[in-house]
Amino acid sequence: MISFDNAQLYFRAENHHKSAVWAGFGTEHRKGAIAAARRVLSRGLARAMRDDEAAYVEGDRTRDEFSVYEQSLWMLENGQVADATGNDPIPVLTGRPDAAESTKGPGSDVYAPEALRWLGMTGGAVVRG
Numbered sequence: 001m002i003s004f005d006n007a008q009l010y011f012r013a014e015n016h017h018k019s020a021v022w023a024g025f026g027t028e029h030r031k032g033a034i035a036a037a038r039r040v041l042s043r044g045l046a047r048a049m050r051d052d053e054a055a056y057v058e059g060d061r062t063r064d065e066f067s068v069y070e071q072s073l074w075m076l077e078n079g080q081v082a083d084a085t086g087n088d089p090i091p092v093l094t095g096r097p098d099a100a101e102s103t104k105g106p107g108s109d110v111y112a113p114e115a116l117r118w119l120g121m122t123g124g125a126v127v128r129g
Helices: 002-011 019-023 026-044 064-077 113-118
Strands: none
Touching: 002 026, 002 064, 019 064, 026 064, 064 113
16 A cells, blocks of 8 residues: 555665655655655556555565655655645756756656666666665
8 A cells, every 4th residue: 555654664774775865854745755756657657556556575576556655755856846745746946957958868857767667667677775
């Protein structure tokens, strides 16, 4: 189930190498980022995110839940969640270059690479550190 409490478990220090980054954002902003990330990924996939996944089993390669959490962290890190309501992400001043100045290619400023891996949309393996 996609929830704030489960995101907290996902980003525990013993589970995730960016746990301190996640914890550095306020609770309300993290909740807003989860809501916004869910919406961004749902729109991109043209389907609702699965909220009825069975518990994670070692070796699982795709997880909607984990993709939402990775997307929400990426959005927070990259200044795409400006408030705690989960409204559509809008840029905020973070020191990051504008998307128009990006040379990474189309779409690279919208989705977190880790989120795409959990959706099975890249050739790379999911590595949790």
